[in-house]
Amino acid sequence: MLFGGIDVGSLTAQAVLLEDGELRASRNIRVLPNPVDSARAVWTTLLEQQGVDQGAVQCTVATGYGREKIEGSGLAQNNVSEISCHGMGAWSVIPGLRTLIDIGGQDAKVIRVGSAGQMVNFAMNDKCASGTGRFLEVMARSLQVELGELGPLSMKAREPVALSSRCSIFCETEVLHFRQRGVAAADIAAGVTRAMAERVAALARRVGLEADVSMSGGVAKNLAVRAELERLLGVRMVSCPVDPQVVGALGAARFASDQQARP
Amino acid sequence: MITLGCDVGSLFTKAVVLDDDSIAASRLIPTTGNATEDVERLVADLLVEAGLARDALDGEAVTGRGADLVQVAEHSEDTLTCVGWAVREYLENVELVIDVGGQSITSLLLDDAGEVVNFMRNDKCASGSGRFLDVMSAAVGVSLDRIDEVVAKAESPAPFSSQCGVFVESEVITHVNAGVKPADIVAGLCDAVARIVSSQARRFGQGKAYTLTGGVARIQAVVELIGQRLDGEYQPFPLDPQLTAAVGAALLASPE
Numbered sequence: 001m002l003f004g005g006i007d008v009g010s011l012t013a014q015a016v017l018l019e020d021g022e023l024r025a026s027r028n029i030r031v032l033p034n035p036v037d038s039a040r041a042v043w044t045t046l047l048e049q050q051g052v053d054q055g056a057v058q059c060t061v062a063t064g065y066g067r068e069k070i071e072g073s074g075l076a077q078n079n080v081s082e083i084s085c086h087g088m089g090a091w092s093v094i095p096g097l098r099t100l101i102d103i104g105g106q107d108a109k110v111i112r113v114g115s116a117g118q119m120v121n122f123a124m125n126d127k128c129a130s131g132t133g134r135f136l137e138v139m140a141r142s143l144q145v146e147l148g149e150l151g152p153l154s155m156k157a158r159e160p161v162a163l164s165s166r167c168s169i170f171c172e173t174e175v176l177h178f179r180q181r182g183v184a185a186a187d188i189a190a191g192v193t194r195a196m197a198e199r200v201a202a203l204a205r206r207v208g209l210e211a212d213v214s215m216s217g218g219v220a221k222n223l224a225v226r227a228e229l230e231r232l233l234g235v236r237m238v239s240c241p242v243d244p245q246v247v248g249a250l251g252a253a254r255f256a257s258d259q260q261a262r263p
Numbered sequence: 264m265i266t267l268g269c270d271v272g273s274l275f276t277k278a279v280v281l282d283d284d285s286i287a288a289s290r291l292i293p294t295t296g297n298a299t300e301d302v303e304r305l306v307a308d309l310l311v312e313a314g315l316a317r318d319a320l321d322g323e324a325v326t327g328r329g330a331d332l333v334q335v336a337e338h339s340e341d342t343l344t345c346v347g348w349a350v351r352e353y354l355e356n357v358e359l360v361i362d363v364g365g366q367s368i369t370s371l372l373l374d375d376a377g378e379v380v381n382f383m384r385n386d387k388c389a390s391g392s393g394r395f396l397d398v399m400s401a402a403v404g405v406s407l408d409r410i411d412e413v414v415a416k417a418e419s420p421a422p423f424s425s426q427c428g429v430f431v432e433s434e435v436i437t438h439v440n441a442g443v444k445p446a447d448i449v450a451g452l453c454d455a456v457a458r459i460v461s462s463q464a465r466r467f468g469q470g471k472a473y474t475l476t477g478g479v480a481r482i483q484a485v486v487e488l489i490g491q492r493l494d495g496e497y498q499p500f501p502l503d504p505q506l507t508a509a510v511g512a513a514l515l516a517s518p519e
Contacts, residue, residue, distance in 0.1 A: 033437075106430065128388070129429035138429055169389035169398060169428045170366065177296060 002052065004060030005252030006039045006076060007085065008067070011105035011133070012218065013038040014246045015046045017057070018253040023093075025050050026246040035066025036073045043075055059259055061085075061252040080255045082248050083111055084119045089251025090216055091117030093241050098210035101229065102247070103200060103219035105133040110204045117254075123206040129168045131199030133219050138168050139192040142175040143185055150189050151224035157190030171195065190224070197228035204233060212238045220244035265315065266322045268513025269306065270345070270506075271298050271329030274365030274393055275478065277506050278305050280313045280320075281513040284352055288313035289506055298329040322516035326508050338516075343371055343379050345511030346476055351377025352514055354498050359468035361460060361489070362507070363479035365393040368460055370467040383467045389428040391459030393478045398428055399452045402435040403445050407482070410449055414484040417450035426459060450484070457488030464493060471495045480504035 003018040008031060016026040027046040031038040039062060047054055062076035063085040071079040091097045091113050100111045107126035114120045129135050140147045154160070161178055165171050171192075178188045196219075213235045219225055221244060230237055242250060265287070269278040272294060279289040290309045295301055302325065310317060330339040343362075350360050351373060360371040367386035374380050389395045400406060405413050421438045425431050431452075438448045456479065464473070473495045479485055481504060490497050502510060 127425075128427045130427075134429055134433075165387070167388045167390075167428070169394055173394075180296070 001257070002057045003253045003256040004043065004057045004076070005085070005089075005249040005254070005256060006043050006060065006062045006064075006070060007082065007246075007248035007252055008035045008038045008042075008062075008064040008070065009104050009248070010065065010107070012245060013042045013064070014249040015039075015042040016246055016249040016253050017046060017050055017052065018250075018257060021257065023242060023250060026243060026249065028243070028245055035064070036069050036075070039066070039070040039075050040073070059256040061256040061259070063248055063252040078256070078259060080252060083109060083122050083124070085248045085251030085255065086216055087111045087113040087119040087122075087251065088117045088254050089247040089249070090214055090240065092250065092254050094212060094214050094238050096212040097214055097238070099204070099207075099213045100247075101200060101204060101213065101215045101220075103131075103133060103215070103217040103225075105137075105218060108132050108200050108203055110200075110207050112207055112210065121207050123203045125199075125203055128166075130166050130171075131196060131203065133217070135168050135171075135196055135199075136192070136219065136222070136225075138172055139175060139189075142172045143179070143188060143192075145185065145189070150192065151222040153186050154189035154193040154224045156186040158184070159187050160190035160194055161187050163191050163195045166195075166199070193222075193224045193228050196225055197232055200225075201229060201232040204229075209233060209235060211235060214238045214240050216240060216244040216247035218245055264321050264517055265319060266324075266513045266516040267306065267309070267320050268323070268345070268509040268511065268516055269302055269325045269327075270342070270509035270512060271302065271325065271327035272365050272508070273328055273367070274397075275505070276301050276305055276327070276329070277509040278302070278309045279506050279509045279513055280309060280315065281510065284514070286502060286506070286510070289503070289509070291505070294329060322518050324512040324516035326512040340512050340515050342508050343369065343382055345508040345515060347371055347373050347377050347379045347511070348514050349507045349511035350474055350476065350500065352510075353501050354474055356472050357474045357498050358471040359464065359473040359495060361464045361473060361475050363392060363456075363460055363475065363477040365478065367392055368463055370464045372468055372471075381467075383463060385463065390426045390431075391456050395428045395431070396452070396456060396479065396482075398432055399435055400449075402432050403439060403448045403452070405445055405449050410453065411483045413446050414450045414453055416444075416446040418444070419447055420454050421448045421451035423451050423455045426455075431455065453482065453484040454488050456485050457492060460485075461489050461492035464489075469494060472498060474498050474500050476500055476504045476507035478505040
């Protein structure tokens with residue numbers, strides 16, 4: 001039995017194929033301007049790569065930006081909110097999971113899930129770039145390093161700088177001033193990591209933490225942010241056994257298989 | 264009475280020489296990390312322009328967020344006090360002042376004497392501030408001093424759904440890539456600024472006679488769009504609104 005999940009985010013889109021309850025394959029692409037085009041691109045290339053005919057997939061669920069339109073286009077038979085999908089996707093691979101910290105390209109969510117993977121509470125920031133992947137992108141640009149270098153660089157810091165602003169635009173100016181004063185890039189990167197983690201930790205405290213805690217979304221790949229969050233929140237994160245960027249699509253595929261299981 | 268006032272703002276440092284209540288000379292330079300030297304040079308240049316010796320001044324005062332760093336002036340004044348004082352000197356009936364500076368938006372309520380009785384300030388977030396417009400004008404390729412000229416050619420202002428400067432910058436780039444005319448993008452941005460500024464002012468002093476100060480008040484398109492959103496009567500500040508705090512400092516520097 002094959003089931004599908006499609007998750008279109010602000011910067012990337014993912015699709016997964018679930019076979020007999022196991023993750024068979026996943027795919028991750030940069031988004032196109034239109035969410036339906038992104039969904040079609042990621043889903044059809046995944047099916048082609050796996051040599052699977054769309055008709056062989058029992059049910060597919062869409063989530064993320066434009067999920068209703070994706071369902072309407074016929075690519076999916078249903079749609080579920082990204083918060084529920086992230087919670088469900090992560091819980092399905094970490095059975096003890098109760099709190100998921102999902103940091104995407106333009107938002108951050110802290111999702112509490114129950115013992116069956118159902119979403120019970122959440123806090124979200126999608127109004128302000130601060131504390132989202134975009135903050136790290138803007139800071140990497142100011143530091144003139146690749147986004148992927150930011151984490152490793154900040155691990156080499158001796159004396160992290162303190163950023164006094166919350167606003168990404170003001171932080172950008174602060175970073176430039178630190179650079180002009182000759183502060184080591186590693187110390188600035190570590191200050192950026194700390195600022196990022198502080199904002200997400202504040203969001204997490206709003207919903208309250210319950211173990212096990214894990215992370216998803218692109219920023220989960222930044223080990224420095226993850227370590228700083230562990231320190232600020234006083235928890236050990238459980239590593240996500242699948243690519244943390246496909247968790248939303250995986251949750252969507254789980255919902256697809258659950259729906260099919262119902263009478 | 265000849266006095267000097269200087270305002271070390273977050274983006275620009277301004278200085279004015281007041282001859283009673285008219286501006287004899289004024290200058291503006293970008294604020295750098297070196298406020299003391301900047302102010303000394305600015306004041307020296309200003310006095311040359313005004314044809315005055317420093318000891319001809321009856322008083323001098325400095326204000327602004329960098330004021331603490333400057334050791335040259337006789338005394339320093341709180342920025343909001345300066346803004347309130349300057350507005351009351353020229354506009355008798357204004358109760359609400361909306362100051363949109365380089366990195367802040369502040370609404371001030373004034374009493375009859377020009378004392379600030381209450382204020383609300385956002386300096387945590389660039390949204391709607393001078394810095395916000397600075398970032399956006401760079402993204403769309405229209406300099407700040409050309410905004411009014413460009414907006415005049417707008418046909419249908421581009422929509423903006425975000426408040427955050429970083430997200431709005433992405434929206435600007437999306438509009439540019441979609442081939443939206445720069446005039447329509449800039450008009451949409453002016454509307455976004457007016458929306459952000461007026462939402463603070465409405466919560467704080469709805470219906471009151473108001474004026475606008477700070478650098479953003481120089482942009483007529485923004486002034487008009489704010490006017491459409493506020494009920495109170497608008498009274499323009501009669502001098503360059505970017506110099507308001509410096510003028511207030513100069514007024515407060517008077518020994519009387």
